Amino acid sequence: xxxxxxxxxxxxxxxLPFAGAAILLLLGRRTNAWGPYLxxxxxxxxxxxxxxxxxxxxxxxxxxxxxxxxxxxxxxxxRFQVHMAFQLDQLSITFVLxxxxxGTLIHVYSLGYMAHDENRxxxxxxxxxxxxxxxxxxxxxxxxxLYVGWEGVGLASYLLIGFWQHKPSAAAAAKKAFVxxxxxxxxxxxxxxxxxxxxxxxxxxxxxxxxxxxNQGTLTAIGLLLLLAACGKSAQFPLQAWLxxxxxxxTPVSALIHAATMVTAGVYxxxxxxxxxxxxxxxxxxxxxxxxxTMLMGAVIGSAKDDIKKSLAGSTMSQIGYMxxxxxxxxxxxxFGIFHLLTHGVFKAGLFLGAGSVMHGMHDNVNMRRYGALxxxxxxxxxxxVACTLSIMGIPPFSGFWSKDSIIHAAFEQNAFVGALTILxxxxxxxxxxxxVIMTFFSKARxxxxxxxxxxxxxxxxxxIILGIGALAQGFLMLYWGDIVSWLEPVVGYQEKxxxxxxxxxxxxxxxxxxxxxxxxxxxxxxxxxxxxxPHGSWLTRAAREELYGNTVNDVLVVEPSLHLTxxxxxxxxxxIDGIVGSLASFTGALSGRMRRYQSGFARSYALxxxxxxxxxxxxxxxxxxx
Amino acid sequence: xNPANYIVLSAILFSIGAIGVLVRRNAIxxxxxxxxxxxxxxxxxxxxxxxxxxxxxxxxxxxxMVVAASEVVVGLALIVTVFxxxxxxxxxxxxxxxx
Numbered sequence: 122x123x124x125x126x127x128x129x130x131x132x133x134x135x136x137l138p139f140a141g142a143a144i145l146l147l148l149g150r151r152t153n154a155w156g157p158y159l160x161x162x163x164x165x166x167x168x169x170x171x172x173x174x175x176x177x178x179x180x181x182x183x184x185x186x187x188x189x190x191x192x193x194x195x196x197x198x199x200r201f202q203v204h205m206a207f208q209l210d211q212l213s214i215t216f217v218l219x220x221x222x223x224g225t226l227i228h229v230y231s232l233g234y235m236a237h238d239e240n241r242x243x244x245x246x247x248x249x250x251x252x253x254x255x256x257x258x259x260x261x262x263x264x265x266x267l268y269v270g271w272e273g274v275g276l277a278s279y280l281l282i283g284f285w286q287h288k289p290s291a292a293a294a295a296k297k298a299f300v301x302x303x304x305x306x307x308x309x310x311x312x313x314x315x316x317x318x319x320x321x322x323x324x325x326x327x328x329x330x331x332x333x334x335x336n337q338g339t340l341t342a343i344g345l346l347l348l349l350a351a352c353g354k355s356a357q358f359p360l361q362a363w364l365x366x367x368x369x370x371x372t373p374v375s376a377l378i379h380a381a382t383m384v385t386a387g388v389y390x391x392x393x394x395x396x397x398x399x400x401x402x403x404x405x406x407x408x409x410x411x412x413x414x415t416m417l418m419g420a421v422i423g424s425a426k427d428d429i430k431k432s433l434a435g436s437t438m439s440q441i442g443y444m445x446x447x448x449x450x451x452x453x454x455x456x457f458g459i460f461h462l463l464t465h466g467v468f469k470a471g472l473f474l475g476a477g478s479v480m481h482g483m484h485d486n487v488n489m490r491r492y493g494a495l496x497x498x499x500x501x502x503x504x505x506x507v508a509c510t511l512s513i514m515g516i517p518p519f520s521g522f523w524s525k526d527s528i529i530h531a532a533f534e535q536n537a538f539v540g541a542l543t544i545l546x547x548x549x550x551x552x553x554x555x556x557x558v559i560m561t562f563f564s565k566a567r568x569x570x571x572x573x574x575x576x577x578x579x580x581x582x583x584x585x586i587i588l589g590i591g592a593l594a595q596g597f598l599m600l601y602w603g604d605i606v607s608w609l610e611p612v613v614g615y616q617e618k619x620x621x622x623x624x625x626x627x628x629x630x631x632x633x634x635x636x637x638x639x640x641x642x643x644x645x646x647x648x649x650x651x652x653x654x655x656p657h658g659s660w661l662t663r664a665a666r667e668e669l670y671g672n673t674v675n676d677v678l679v680v681e682p683s684l685h686l687t688x689x690x691x692x693x694x695x696x697x698i699d700g701i702v703g704s705l706a707s708f709t710g711a712l713s714g715r716m717r718r719y720q721s722g723f724a725r726s727y728a729l730x731x732x733x734x735x736x737x738x739x740x741x742x743x744x745x746x747x748x
Numbered sequence: 749x750n751p752a753n754y755i756v757l758s759a760i761l762f763s764i765g766a767i768g769v770l771v772r773r774n775a776i777x778x779x780x781x782x783x784x785x786x787x788x789x790x791x792x793x794x795x796x797x798x799x800x801x802x803x804x805x806x807x808x809x810x811x812x813m814v815v816a817a818s819e820v821v822v823g824l825a826l827i828v829t830v831f832x833x834x835x836x837x838x839x840x841x842x843x844x845x846x847x
Contacts, residue, residue, distance in 0.1 A: 721843070721846055724839050725769070
């Protein structure tokens with residue numbers, strides 16, 4: 122349907138954060154005083170518009186909920202036509218709501234968290250840039266415009282990870298994230314080209330309408346390339362190595378970009394392209410495998426890290442693994458992948474902001490071995506953190522329970538083995554989250570000497586409270602009151618399958634395994650003292666601390682060969698090419714050094730050589746004539 | 749009289765002029781030798797014009813005279829200036845412009 126009424130303002134949702142970013146970044150220091158507030162107002166304005174549109178859409182009949190807005194023709198080259206056009210449907214509005222509402226809360230939180238940073242204005246400018254690009258990504262009605270947003274969030278992520286670029290580790294982490302993301306982005310650009318060659322258009326409507334005519338191999342190739350893109354952006358195996366280093370950025374960035382929104386763009390991409398994956402079962406199977414591997418890898422890494430943010434980053438990888446797995450399951454899973462994405466966006470943002478609040482009170486120390494017994498000192502942080510923890514562990518009635526249980530159920534519908542893996546990962550989740558809570562808020566205090574823990578200011582705790590309430594109620598409300606399944610069904614499709622195992626058994630099994638994981642954590646960390654120095658640990662612990670050797674694999678397979686290639690090229694350049702050119706130059710130089718000696722400055726010797734030359738010419742002429 | 753004799757005379761005059769340029773140091777003498785070479789060339793032109801029965805050579809001789817006159821203006825001015833600064837008219841002494 123064309124955009125009317127409130128829906129004619131779709132472009133404003135995107136334009137507001139971009140305008141904020143432009144003002145903050147172009148006007149520079151002049152906006153230092155009021156810039157951060159402008160940053161919050163623009164995102165809050167987008168959030169208000171998004172809520173109004175969601176309400177308006179909720180009031181419409183299911184078949185007339187998709188709204189399109191065509192601003193102008195962007196690219197027009199022969200058959201290749203791309204419009205600057207937006208598509209607002211049930212899927213994109215849920216994303217827009219998540220991005221703008223969680224984005225607003227994190228903007229407000231940043232006001233307190235970044236209060237003492239002299240570059241606070243620039244930080245808000247980058248955050249606005251990110252929100253604008255992310256909205257462009259989810260509102261685009263064609264793959265090329267989506268790609269613009271995709272690159273935009275990558276840029277914002279790079280700028281924000283390296284926000285404290287005076288730290289070499291932050292600068293390196295930003296570069297690493299950018300480079301690894303490039304690998305995925307190549308996948309997306311190839312996928313778009315292949316889609317255009319196959320279908321003759323890049324708009325979602327045309328592609329999904331005609332894709333069933335394409336042959337199986339092409340569709341599988343498109344699916345795998347899209348998966349590569351999703352792996353890069355969503356830190357999935359084998360492109361997962363950047364996410365843990367990305368924790369070098371300020372904590373609100375980790376919450377907004379590297380937990381709630383940007384890293385879930387891969388899930389959005391796959392859910393949006395559901396028609397392609399439905400027609401390419403091989404690609405969908407690979408999606409499930411990648412999701413399973415990452416789900417377990419992330420959980421294991423999260424269990425061993427002592428850095429609270431890196432542990433949460435491992436958890437993010439694992440949870441996105443759940444979502445990727447869910448959307449790979451096909452129509453039984455798309456809805457629940459998105460559902461988990463939404464609940465995860467809220468409770469993981471809450472966990473990261475909670476971690477930021479703890480760091481705020483602990484001199485920016487991230488080592489959990491130096492925390493302990495903080496529950497009495499930061500009550501609000503403690504309560505909200507625990508609410509979010511129960512949510513991610515999947516304890517009823519917290520929101521994570523509803524979404525994660527739906528995924529586990531969908532996995533059992535498709536394949537019992539995958540279902541068992543999801544339950545295993547849920548158990549590990551129970552372990553590492555309980556470990557995190559115990560090491561931070563319970564057990565004995567292991568603080569460094571001059572640390573005086575204190576609760577954060579209101580501007581930071583109020584977003585925490587809102588997210589905590591979200592972690593408690595969102596899942597139930599969305600599933601039963603909002604009816605997420607029938608809401609998303611027109612866009613991503615849904616079908617239910619019979620499960621051979623009774624539902625009660627799955628439910629009790631998953632909760633039971635989570636509780637076992639939590640009990641092990643309590644035995645290991647509450648009953649026994651936590652050493653300040655990390656113990657040697659088993660081989661699994663050591664491997665998990667090394668991020669399961671993901672970086673080593675990258676080093677051996679990519680970095681080392683590239684370095685050798687670079688060294689060889691440099692050698693060839695300096696020795697062979699520079700050698701030839703250099704010796705030619707020095708030969709000419711030496712020759713001219715000799716030759717210039719003939720410029721003696723005596724006019725008469727020049728005259729003599731002229732006469733000599735003339736005589737030679739005359740003699741030559743005479744000889745030629747005579748012969 | 750055989751016009752070839754004029755050519756021979758021209759060659760002798762040219763050689764004298766050339767040797768004068770090469771062996772004498774005084775700029776005035778060198779300059780006069782150059783004039784001698786130019787006039788030897790003029791003589792050759794006129795002799796050839798006579799031998800071929802055309803006026804081309806004579807016209808060229810006029811051009812050479814004009815060139816020689818202009819050369820005298822510039823050349824003498826240079827010699828006088830050099831003499832004023834260095835108190836010498838030797839062509840070997842101003843040898844700074846070299847490698």
